Amino acid sequence: MSNPTLYYIPEPSHWPIIGSVGLCTALVGAALMMLGSAAGSWLLAAGVLIVVLMMFGWFGTVISESESETYNAQVDMSFRWGMFWFIFSEVMFFAAFFGALYYARQYSLPWLGGEGPGILTNTYLWDGYEALWPYTADGPGEIGGGFTHMAAWGLPAINTLVLLTSGGTVTWAHHALKAGHRGQLIAGLFLTVALGFLFIGLQAIEYVHAFTELNLTLGSGIYGSTFFMLTGFHGLHVTIGALILTVVLLRCISGHFTPNRHFAFEAAAWYWHFVDVVWLGLFVFVYWL
Amino acid sequence: MSEEIRRMLPNLRSLLNLRRFAAVVFLLSFAGAAQAGWDTLNMPVGVTEVSRIVYDLHMLIFWICVAIGIIVFGAMFYSILMHRKSRGVTASTFHESTTVEVIWTVIPFIILVAMAVPATATLIKMEDSGESEMTIKITGYQWLWRYDYLDHDFGFYSFLATSREAIRDQAEKDENYLLEVDRPLVIPTGTKIRMLVTANDVIHAWWLPDLALKRDAVPGFINELWTLVETPGIYRGQCAELCGRDHGFMPIEVHAVPPDAYRAWVEEQTASATE
Amino acid sequence: MSEIAADAHDDHHDYHPSGLWRWVTTTNHKDIGTLYLWLAMIMFFIGGAMALVIRTELFSPGLQFVDPQFFNSMTTLHALVMIFGVVMPAFTGLANWQIPLMVGATDMALPRLNNWSFWILPFAFTMLLSTLFMDGGGPAGGWTLYPPLTLQTGDALPFVIFSIHFMGMSSIMGAINVIATIINMRAPGMHMMKMPLFVWTWLITAFLLIAVMPVLAGGVTMLLTDKFFGTSFFNAAGGGDPVMFQHIFWFFGHPEVYILILPSFGVVSSILPTFSRKPLFGYSSMVYATASIAFLSFVVWAHHMFTVGMPLAGELFFMFATMLIAVPTGVKVFNWVATMWRGSMTFETPMLFAIGFIIMFTIGGFSGLMLAIVPADFQYHDSYFVVAHFHYVLVPGSIFAIMAAVYYWLPKWTGNHYPERLGKWHFWLSTIFVNLTFFPMHFVGLAGMPRRIPDYALQFADYNMLASVGAFGFGFAQLLFLYIVLVTIRGGEKATDRVWEGAEGLEWTLPSPPPYHSFTTPPVIR
């Protein structure tokens, strides 16, 4: 079947429609949960389950196609372009939240505090409010009842180190893969996965700290909103990335990739680097500056 | 030659027919306008210096667009008429010319610059709210306006005055249907007035075409406007930002009166406020 | 449409389910293109029916037919359906059918993903339309979804937002596929600068989609958390700003309107040379102009927000940037006229729609330029003048281009010619009524009629009545379109491979209808 001039067109597939049903179930469930309906969480769980099944099925098919070398290098290239643009779309998704952070810090808060054209706003509507990022960044209405912001040089700095190291280990694993050093590959990848989950664990500790000791929640004005939105979505992406890497690790262990044919590995690595870079942005703009 | 003309004739005839048809449609659409006058067709000239400048700017750009349109569509229609296969023409093969590309990049650019200059000047003038003599705070609510005279410490709400029956077609609709309020905003003529626009619930927009004023009323923020009305009169507008169910039913009515009359009115208001 | 196309294939022994399941599981670009196009057709009638509800209520002053809240949800859903359910899927359908044919590929690059891109949409629109029956009614805050108003939506809110997430996912996956196909699947010798303009415009459109759909997704996610999780992105009391949403929305929204028009440019650039029997004038400048439009589209968004109270410098910047877009767009218009110039033209239906497109799109472009002039926009903004502007670029713009494309390629897809006389009738009826509908809106807008109102002052009555009559006329003319498409699928005069005398390009080298897998051996490009 492998024909270098013929593009491999997969047979009809039922996985996409299962994915749609799963996603739809999950989202309807989530919506019902938000509206306070008891059935919501069950639907959400069922939907997520279907999506997970779909992923196993769909990726399973692709993996077996890959292992039996059903498709040629051109298909591999299509996958690469697909992954590249998918990551670009993720970058733009984060851009929306970074944009919100930028807007809040650069415009809305200063205006509320009376800077520039905000002088009238401050005088007539929010008299006495002084905008100081991050100290009074819960806004003039003191939404959420006062909070302490998250310091940059504790856990967040450690987490930066953790993620940066994991970026290094995944590169190490990649080099090992290309050089055919199986042991190093598995070790490097294992370390990466471990560091990924360590990051998630530390992030969880940080959240508990925020909620219980700092009174910092999603409801803490624009500070809490941007903080949790950015770190939350990033955390979600780290989780996804770590899961992908776990699958790739398992595939490495069962001897799937060859030095010149390992798209899945590279895709996971790209994704991991993307997650890394987003974190650097977070560390600088959310925690540090 | 006669051959030529004969070939063109059917085209001309169909063109004439088309024109007749277009003329009928055109006349139909202007019949209403003829009754109600220019007002229902175009932007009002308005009663402030700014509104007149804006009107002129609008017309200037409109006529520039018309002129460009005539040239572009003219060339196109000429081509459609003359370069059709039914006239036996064979197609040329030219398909590139850097010279013309440059020409039709640069000329529009110059036209745009010519538009941008007066537009910029007007905008700078409009944004200059310095030296105003009095201040009114305008607050949008779902679905009414509130006016506060900050120099005199009084204010009031302004509701739609049209009856529900008129809206539901159960009563006659009068001339100012949907554009009338129970308590209009009263302002003095010949006075530079500063307006602070905000809202209490959702975004509204305060729009008075005759004054060329439109500004969003954003909850939690204040936007600034100014005006200087020259002619006494009653001016009407509407909320211009979708604000929910009755967005179409929160009109604006402004009575511009001479300064003496305004002072008398203010006294009346403050007197009744302290009672 | 490709029922017939499918029959033509017999050389393959792949697993092929039949009946409905075939369409659900298909990985074939033609099948998927067909699905997209039918979805667009159905949604067009649904969105159009909503427009007719709007026009019925606006036929005369007073409230006669619907509650204002329902009116607002009609406006909101009409726009969402027309944009996300009609124009975008129709273009994606055209892309699916045409891009592999035009670049000489077997199929799209990622066929399974292609299937998923489509099969998310029916779920998205079921979800969106079902909100009409929920507590508190459908979304009624306008398609722009501005908070705080949109946060007053009842139970519908999370469903609307999730359906938007769905549509976004679908568009992104579709766009990824288009890019991968164009970059990776071109036949040997098909250099980038040899690609048909339809392919070029779609490449750039796909880039815009991937760049801005995620931003919309992020924006509506913030709406959701503001409503249900206590965040304050759009709440001044918490340090946010309702206007922040508008910036995010229009950062998506303005590129979005070019997403709705760039493929049209590609369609028109394919049709004009065919019926002028003359190569497209200024190919490379067309490519650069498209790219410039796309680039500029990222820096003009705040022209939708001139009245929010931006600082002067901001208003000036966005005014100048917006005006600049007239330059590359003008280049396109001039090149089209130059393509027709000294050609040997015939006026079959696709050509009529293409010419109609150029004229009426340009009229819409002119009003766009007027809107860009900030001091004048203070008067135009949120009036029917804006409604007139964007319907001119969208209806006789995007929709006409889609129809032109369908007439142009339908003989290729089905192997049958459509009935030419009926096609011409369809064009003339559409053109007359579309102008009758939308031209008077310029007048009432200038005279002071705000948009999104269910009832209006008496001086606007005459033109509204005209517009309503026009809308019904235009709507019913579209039933003719549906009829023509159905008739052509079922039979008709057989089309040759070339179909049109002046047609150039790879798609015309294949039989009509083309085989199930388009180019199983890559064609040779001269």
Ligand code: HEA
């Ligand atoms: C297909 C969709 C489409 C397209 C192509 C455009 C094209 C343009 N639009 Fe439009 N627009 C919309 C869809 C579109 N728009 C929608 C949906 C809205 C409303 C959204 C909402 O609020 O709900 C809107 C609103 C909108 C506004 C906001 C109005 C307001 O709310 O106050 C503005 C303001 O600048 C604007 C400007 C423009 C400009 C300058 C162009 C330019 O691209 C046009 C360029 C073209 C030409 C100018 C004509 C051809 C050129 C020549 C022949 C060359 C020579 C010409 C000159 C030198 C003048 N548009």
Ligand code: HEA
């Ligand atoms: C591609 C986009 C697109 C398209 C194609 C259209 C098409 C039409 N639009 Fe659209 N419209 C928008 C995009 C579009 N619109 C947007 C973005 C808005 C702004 C929304 C907002 O403010 O938030 C808007 C708002 C809008 C308004 C303003 C509403 C308001 O401000 O309150 C009006 C009013 O007349 C209107 C009318 C029409 C009409 C008459 C058509 C016609 O072209 C439709 C043609 C009609 C049909 C195709 C009907 C066919 C149906 C039948 C013949 C009956 C059969 C019925 C069944 C089988 C059920 N539109």
Ligand code: CUA
């Ligand atoms: Cu208030 Cu619209």
Ligand SMILES: [Cu+2]
């Ligand atoms: Cu725009």
